[in-house]
Amino acid sequence: MLGTGVSAATTGDLVAGLAQRVTAFSPQVVSIMLGTNDVATPGIGPAVFRANLVKLVKAVRRLPGGAIPLLQTPNPIDVSRWPERSALGDYARIMREVAEERKVVLVDHHAHWTESYGGGVPLDLLGDGLHPNQRGHLFLAHKMIRDLRLFDPRSRVCSLRTPDSADPRDGLSAPTSG
Numbered sequence: 001m002l003g004t005g006v007s008a009a010t011t012g013d014l015v016a017g018l019a020q021r022v023t024a025f026s027p028q029v030v031s032i033m034l035g036t037n038d039v040a041t042p043g044i045g046p047a048v049f050r051a052n053l054v055k056l057v058k059a060v061r062r063l064p065g066g067a068i069p070l071l072q073t074p075n076p077i078d079v080s081r082w083p084e085r086s087a088l089g090d091y092a093r094i095m096r097e098v099a100e101e102r103k104v105v106l107v108d109h110h111a112h113w114t115e116s117y118g119g120g121v122p123l124d125l126l127g128d129g130l131h132p133n134q135r136g137h138l139f140l141a142h143k144m145i146r147d148l149r150l151f152d153p154r155s156r157v158c159s160l161r162t163p164d165s166a167d168p169r170d171g172l173s174a175p176t177s178g
Contacts, residue, residue, distance in 0.1 A: 002027075010038045011052030018059055030060045033072035033109075035091035036130065040084045049091055053098045071099045072144065073110040075136065076121045078129030085130070107147045109140055 004021040006013065011034050014021065022030055032053070038044045044052075053071070060069040073092040077085055092110035099106035113122050123129070125136035132140060138160060145151050145158060152158050 005033075008037055010034065010041050010044055011049055011056065012038075012041075012044060015052050015055050015059075018056070022060070023063060026064065027067050028065065029068045029070055030063075031070045031072060032056055032060075033074060035074045035095060036077065036085060036088060039088050039091050040082075046087075046090060046094055050094050050098060053095060054102065057098065057102050057104055068105070069102075070105050070107065071095050072107040072140075075109050075125070075132055075140065076113050078121055078123055078126060081129035105148075107144045109143055112143050113139070 002025055004025075006017075006021070014032070014034065034053075035049065038049045038052075057069045057071075060067050073095045074088060076092075077088055079086045079088075089110065092108070096106060096108060098104065113125065114120065116122065122136075122139075125132055125139055127133035127136070141160075142151075142158070
């Protein structure tokens with residue numbers, strides 16, 4: 001696994017930099033988790049975001065070896081601290097729609113986080129109200145592992161815990177269906 005994410009990057013940045021950030025590594029799977037910066041970037045509204053996601057999915061599928069695109073919705077955020085990103089839920093919805101329309105595997109972190117926390121934003125999973133903290137990253141990883149049906153409780157990765165991850169909402173102690 002190789003992470004080529006860039007701080008403050010948008011879907012437009014990834015479309016423009018796909019050769020350097022993705023193609024150069026001959027990937028078999030390409031995980032795309034964007035939207036948090038797009039929602040706050042002038043000139044990237046919902047229509048541009050959707051069009052860029054579709055371009056990315058098509059480009060990944062055209063890679064040699066037929067790489068598999070994997071879309072991941074962004075985690076929800078504290079909009080009281082980041083009001084310019086208040087429409088992030090709409091961008092997560094667009095990602096869901098593109099995944100369905102294009103038959104792409106989707107890991108829906110946005111819905112999982114809010115559903116796991118009774119519809120609210122899980123502030124205890126965010127370091128600054130925007131970026132996941134240590135526990136938030138573990139929550140993301142375990143959701144992805146479960147959704148991809150790779151969960152194995154004997155695995156060192158699947159059994160990882162943070163010192164404060166005893167919260168039953170983590171859902172980390174047993175695999176979920178679906």
